[in-house]
Amino acid sequence: MNQFHPQIEQSLSEFGSFTPEALIDLSALLQFRRFDENEYLLEKGQQATLIAFMLSGAMREFYCTEDGNEFNKAFVFTGFVTGSLYDLMSNKPSTATIQCLKASECLVCNYNDYITLSKKPPCLEKIHTQIITRLFCLKVERVHDLLTLDSYQRYQRLLEMYPQIEDEIQQYQIASFLGITSVSLSRFRRKNREQGKPSSPKERSFNKC
């Protein structure tokens, strides 16, 4: 029953603190899952059922349009929550697909069981609100960037947010996130190398949400 306590605390401690009882209850719901590279956590059109707390690895959340084009909407790294919360809440066929970009380890549980539990101990309800708040802030920043930044500025922003991303994620996946071709991304990388730009992390407001 208690085997996941360290991982849960690692994954969720930034959202709030647990009572020992809540930790036991949550631990009882969670299952450890290892996903292979390219494996799917969720496919478009399925009913989303699993909420996943990332322990290691990397995933992408993407939209696939009817004509087969893919648009990466977000990357999911260690410490993130995924499952496509929007689709988990909608109770409709999923709009998004989630795929592992690297072998990944997660704690997963059935979303409805998690929601039922999170309505009981106040500490879990607070953590759930904090998770939604964090995701809300990330989406606001994504809208801001899509509306006001050009593709090179969005590339710079991505490097500020995730300085190691180019070591971890394939170039064409990053290009899909930015809405550009791999050729354009290569040009941006060359431009940065020529200008000697560091990929220093920069805090964004959502960290305070």
Place this chain on the structure above:
Amino acid sequence: MNQFHPQIEQSLSEFGSFTPEALIDLSALLQFRRFDENEYLLEKGQQATLIAFMLSGAMREFYCTEDGNEFNKAFVFTGFVTGSLYDLMSNKPSTATIQCLKASECLVCNYNDYITLSKKPPCLEKIHTQIITRLFCLKVERVHDLLTLDSYQRYQRLLEMYPQIEDEIQQYQIASFLGITSVSLSRFRRKNREQGKPSSPKERSFNKC
């Protein structure tokens, strides 16, 4: 003390139900405010302090870039919550500006007072979580539309969501939301008229969030 009960219930009932005590406490915080057309609720760079529950009218939330370009990120209608929740939470100078597109009536209160209160009665905490959840879903849909739809499809989506929007909002403001020129928007409107397309409302998943 009790003068705002009907308006509060009108504005917030879809997010949850109140105990009589919570309604009295919330009513004591809220002030009725009437804004003129073009008046600002929040300007970029200010510290956001007011959360506003819209009773009537229309506002726009927009980003203004350093070179003076404006990008409408959202419209705010009756029943919506605004104040730029992202900026209210960030505790930093506001990234967004909020301006009335029509004379508007709101119930407003200091965000910190609202948060302090919403941590006390469980019913208010649930309502606050529902508000964040609704805003999260709206942002997910905005990201979806910006990534996967072309500007004509985004126009169609906007008409589905808000069938009366063209009667209420000036064309150039709608064009700014869609990221197109007024000339392009006129072309879309002509195309719809020629095709006899109705502006029928269509449910989106966020309604279930």
